[in-house]
Amino acid sequence: MNISTDPWIWIAAILTLAIFSFLYRENPLYRIAEHLYVGLGNGYAITFYWHRILMPSLISPVAHNPSIVTKVWLIAIAIIGALYFTRFIPKISWLVRIPIAIALGYSCGASIPRAVDAEIIKQLRATIVTRPQLAHWDTALWAIIILVGVIATISYFFFSSERKGVLKPLSYTGIIFIMVGFGASFGYTVMARISLFIGRLQFLLGDWLGLIK
Numbered sequence: 189m190n191i192s193t194d195p196w197i198w199i200a201a202i203l204t205l206a207i208f209s210f211l212y213r214e215n216p217l218y219r220i221a222e223h224l225y226v227g228l229g230n231g232y233a234i235t236f237y238w239h240r241i242l243m244p245s246l247i248s249p250v251a252h253n254p255s256i257v258t259k260v261w262l263i264a265i266a267i268i269g270a271l272y273f274t275r276f277i278p279k280i281s282w283l284v285r286i287p288i289a290i291a292l293g294y295s296c297g298a299s300i301p302r303a304v305d306a307e308i309i310k311q312l313r314a315t316i317v318t319r320p321q322l323a324h325w326d327t328a329l330w331a332i333i334i335l336v337g338v339i340a341t342i343s344y345f346f347f348s349s350e351r352k353g354v355l356k357p358l359s360y361t362g363i364i365f366i367m368v369g370f371g372a373s374f375g376y377t378v379m380a381r382i383s384l385f386i387g388r389l390q391f392l393l394g395d396w397l398g399l400i401k
Contacts, residue, residue: 189397189398189399190398191396191397191398192395192396192397192398197395197396198396200391200396201391201392201396203221203224203225204388204391204392205392206218206220206221207221207222208388245262246262246265246266249262250262250263268286268287268290269287271283271284271286271287272284272287272288311338314334315331315334315335315338336361337362337365339358340358340359340361340362340364340365341362341365341366342362343355343358343359343362344359344362344363344366345362346359
Protein backbone atom coordinates (compact mmCIF):
# COMPACT_ATOMS: atom_id res chain seq x y z
CA MET A 189 0.00 0.00 0.00
CA ASN A 190 1.34 3.39 -1.04
CA ILE A 191 -1.08 6.03 0.27
CA SER A 192 -0.86 9.40 -1.45
CA THR A 193 0.50 12.38 0.47
CA ASP A 194 -1.02 14.95 -1.90
CA PRO A 195 -3.56 17.00 0.13
CA TRP A 196 -5.71 17.63 -2.97
CA ILE A 197 -6.05 13.90 -3.58
CA TRP A 198 -7.11 13.47 0.05
CA ILE A 199 -9.71 16.22 -0.33
CA ALA A 200 -11.04 14.66 -3.54
CA ALA A 201 -11.17 11.20 -1.91
CA ILE A 202 -12.99 12.44 1.20
CA LEU A 203 -15.55 14.32 -0.92
CA THR A 204 -16.03 11.24 -3.10
CA LEU A 205 -16.70 9.09 -0.04
CA ALA A 206 -19.05 11.77 1.30
CA ILE A 207 -21.09 11.59 -1.90
CA PHE A 208 -21.06 7.78 -1.85
CA SER A 209 -22.40 7.88 1.73
CA PHE A 210 -25.79 8.82 0.27
CA LEU A 211 -26.09 5.19 -0.85
CA TYR A 212 -26.63 4.37 2.84
CA ARG A 213 -28.81 7.34 3.74
CA GLU A 214 -28.76 11.13 3.61
CA ASN A 215 -26.36 12.54 6.17
CA PRO A 216 -24.50 15.80 7.02
CA LEU A 217 -21.35 14.71 5.14
CA TYR A 218 -23.33 14.24 1.94
CA ARG A 219 -25.06 17.60 2.37
CA ILE A 220 -21.72 19.35 2.89
CA ALA A 221 -20.29 17.79 -0.27
CA GLU A 222 -23.47 18.57 -2.20
CA HIS A 223 -23.53 22.24 -1.15
CA LEU A 224 -19.82 22.57 -1.84
CA TYR A 225 -20.28 21.14 -5.33
CA VAL A 226 -23.19 23.45 -6.13
CA GLY A 227 -21.35 26.48 -4.74
CA LEU A 228 -18.15 25.76 -6.66
CA GLY A 229 -20.16 25.09 -9.82
CA ASN A 230 -21.99 28.40 -9.57
CA GLY A 231 -18.80 30.28 -8.75
CA TYR A 232 -17.03 28.76 -11.75
CA ALA A 233 -20.00 29.53 -14.01
CA ILE A 234 -20.12 33.18 -12.92
CA THR A 235 -16.38 33.58 -13.46
CA PHE A 236 -16.60 31.85 -16.85
CA TYR A 237 -19.48 34.05 -18.03
CA TRP A 238 -17.72 37.20 -16.87
CA HIS A 239 -14.33 36.54 -18.47
CA ARG A 240 -15.44 34.59 -21.57
CA ILE A 241 -18.75 36.25 -22.46
CA LEU A 242 -19.40 39.61 -20.79
CA MET A 243 -15.88 41.01 -21.02
CA PRO A 244 -15.10 40.15 -24.70
CA SER A 245 -18.67 40.48 -26.02
CA LEU A 246 -20.03 43.47 -24.08
CA ILE A 247 -17.71 45.46 -21.82
CA SER A 248 -14.62 45.60 -24.06
CA PRO A 249 -16.56 46.50 -27.26
CA VAL A 250 -18.52 49.20 -25.44
CA ALA A 251 -15.33 50.67 -23.94
CA HIS A 252 -13.07 50.45 -26.99
CA ASN A 253 -15.25 50.23 -30.11
CA PRO A 254 -15.44 53.66 -31.78
CA SER A 255 -18.78 52.94 -33.46
CA ILE A 256 -21.68 54.64 -31.67
CA VAL A 257 -24.19 52.32 -33.33
CA THR A 258 -22.39 49.27 -31.97
CA LYS A 259 -22.24 50.74 -28.47
CA VAL A 260 -25.95 51.61 -28.45
CA TRP A 261 -26.87 48.17 -29.79
CA LEU A 262 -24.78 46.35 -27.16
CA ILE A 263 -26.09 48.53 -24.32
CA ALA A 264 -29.68 47.89 -25.44
CA ILE A 265 -29.03 44.15 -25.43
CA ALA A 266 -27.43 44.41 -21.97
CA ILE A 267 -30.49 46.28 -20.64
CA ILE A 268 -32.82 43.61 -22.03
CA GLY A 269 -30.69 40.91 -20.44
CA ALA A 270 -30.68 42.78 -17.12
CA LEU A 271 -34.48 42.54 -17.08
CA TYR A 272 -34.01 38.97 -15.85
CA PHE A 273 -33.17 40.44 -12.44
CA THR A 274 -36.60 42.08 -12.21
CA ARG A 275 -37.82 38.63 -11.21
CA PHE A 276 -36.67 39.53 -7.69
CA ILE A 277 -38.78 42.73 -7.61
CA PRO A 278 -42.46 41.74 -7.32
CA LYS A 279 -43.90 45.02 -8.64
CA ILE A 280 -42.03 44.86 -11.97
CA SER A 281 -41.41 41.12 -12.16
CA TRP A 282 -43.57 40.94 -15.32
CA LEU A 283 -40.69 42.56 -17.24
CA VAL A 284 -38.81 39.26 -17.09
CA ARG A 285 -41.14 38.04 -19.82
CA ILE A 286 -39.42 40.30 -22.36
CA PRO A 287 -35.96 38.63 -22.37
CA ILE A 288 -37.54 35.19 -21.98
CA ALA A 289 -39.77 35.81 -25.03
CA ILE A 290 -36.82 37.09 -27.08
CA ALA A 291 -34.61 34.15 -26.08
CA LEU A 292 -37.31 31.55 -26.77
CA GLY A 293 -38.33 33.16 -30.05
CA TYR A 294 -34.77 33.36 -31.33
CA SER A 295 -33.87 29.83 -30.21
CA CYS A 296 -37.01 28.35 -31.76
CA GLY A 297 -36.51 30.22 -35.02
CA ALA A 298 -32.88 29.16 -35.22
CA SER A 299 -33.35 25.54 -34.14
CA ILE A 300 -36.51 24.51 -35.99
CA PRO A 301 -34.94 24.57 -39.52
CA ARG A 302 -31.91 22.63 -38.29
CA ALA A 303 -34.10 20.15 -36.43
CA VAL A 304 -36.31 19.58 -39.47
CA ASP A 305 -33.27 18.99 -41.67
CA ALA A 306 -31.36 16.79 -39.23
CA GLU A 307 -34.16 14.84 -37.55
CA ILE A 308 -36.80 14.57 -40.29
CA ILE A 309 -35.38 15.00 -43.79
CA LYS A 310 -32.09 13.18 -43.16
CA GLN A 311 -33.90 10.52 -41.14
CA LEU A 312 -36.29 9.88 -44.02
CA ARG A 313 -33.39 9.80 -46.46
CA ALA A 314 -31.44 7.33 -44.29
CA THR A 315 -34.56 5.18 -43.96
CA ILE A 316 -35.04 4.58 -47.67
CA VAL A 317 -31.60 5.13 -49.24
CA THR A 318 -28.77 2.58 -49.13
CA ARG A 319 -25.34 3.54 -50.43
CA PRO A 320 -24.21 1.38 -53.37
CA GLN A 321 -20.88 0.44 -51.77
CA LEU A 322 -22.78 -0.99 -48.79
CA ALA A 323 -25.49 -2.77 -50.81
CA HIS A 324 -24.91 -6.26 -49.38
CA TRP A 325 -27.63 -8.58 -48.16
CA ASP A 326 -27.09 -7.73 -44.49
CA THR A 327 -27.15 -3.99 -45.18
CA ALA A 328 -30.33 -4.38 -47.22
CA LEU A 329 -31.88 -6.42 -44.39
CA TRP A 330 -31.12 -3.74 -41.83
CA ALA A 331 -32.45 -1.08 -44.18
CA ILE A 332 -35.75 -2.99 -44.42
CA ILE A 333 -35.88 -3.38 -40.62
CA ILE A 334 -35.28 0.36 -40.15
CA LEU A 335 -37.96 1.19 -42.72
CA VAL A 336 -40.48 -1.11 -41.04
CA GLY A 337 -39.54 0.27 -37.63
CA VAL A 338 -40.01 3.88 -38.71
CA ILE A 339 -43.39 3.19 -40.32
CA ALA A 340 -44.58 1.07 -37.36
CA THR A 341 -43.46 3.66 -34.79
CA ILE A 342 -45.19 6.46 -36.68
CA SER A 343 -48.36 4.37 -36.94
CA TYR A 344 -48.40 3.93 -33.16
CA PHE A 345 -48.73 7.71 -32.74
CA PHE A 346 -51.51 7.92 -35.34
CA PHE A 347 -54.56 8.66 -33.19
CA SER A 348 -56.94 10.03 -35.84
CA SER A 349 -58.63 6.68 -36.49
CA GLU A 350 -59.36 3.47 -34.63
CA ARG A 351 -56.64 0.85 -34.61
CA LYS A 352 -58.10 -1.94 -36.68
CA GLY A 353 -57.13 -3.83 -39.78
CA VAL A 354 -53.50 -3.40 -40.84
CA LEU A 355 -53.04 -0.47 -38.47
CA LYS A 356 -53.56 -2.63 -35.37
CA PRO A 357 -50.64 -5.11 -35.78
CA LEU A 358 -48.51 -2.32 -37.25
CA SER A 359 -48.99 -0.14 -34.17
CA TYR A 360 -48.21 -3.09 -31.88
CA THR A 361 -45.03 -3.62 -33.84
CA GLY A 362 -44.28 0.05 -33.28
CA ILE A 363 -44.55 -0.52 -29.51
CA ILE A 364 -41.86 -3.20 -29.80
CA PHE A 365 -39.52 -0.86 -31.66
CA ILE A 366 -40.19 1.92 -29.13
CA MET A 367 -39.38 -0.39 -26.20
CA VAL A 368 -36.21 -1.56 -27.92
CA GLY A 369 -35.17 2.05 -28.44
CA PHE A 370 -35.93 3.00 -24.84
CA GLY A 371 -34.09 -0.07 -23.58
CA ALA A 372 -31.02 0.69 -25.67
CA SER A 373 -30.91 4.33 -24.53
CA PHE A 374 -31.36 3.27 -20.89
CA GLY A 375 -28.61 0.69 -21.29
CA TYR A 376 -26.23 3.31 -22.68
CA THR A 377 -27.09 5.59 -19.74
CA VAL A 378 -26.39 2.84 -17.20
CA MET A 379 -23.12 1.97 -18.94
CA ALA A 380 -22.03 5.61 -18.78
CA ARG A 381 -22.83 5.83 -15.06
CA ILE A 382 -21.03 2.56 -14.35
CA SER A 383 -18.01 3.88 -16.26
CA LEU A 384 -17.99 6.98 -14.05
CA PHE A 385 -18.30 4.79 -10.94
CA ILE A 386 -15.38 2.61 -12.06
CA GLY A 387 -13.33 5.75 -12.64
CA ARG A 388 -13.94 6.92 -9.06
CA LEU A 389 -13.07 3.47 -7.69
CA GLN A 390 -9.82 3.50 -9.66
CA PHE A 391 -9.08 6.93 -8.19
CA LEU A 392 -9.78 5.77 -4.62
CA LEU A 393 -7.90 2.48 -4.89
CA GLY A 394 -5.10 3.78 -7.11
CA ASP A 395 -4.35 7.46 -6.75
CA TRP A 396 -5.41 7.65 -3.08
CA LEU A 397 -4.65 4.29 -1.44
CA GLY A 398 -2.14 2.97 -3.96
CA LEU A 399 -3.62 -0.52 -3.96
CA ILE A 400 -3.76 -0.73 -7.76
CA LYS A 401 -1.76 0.80 -10.55
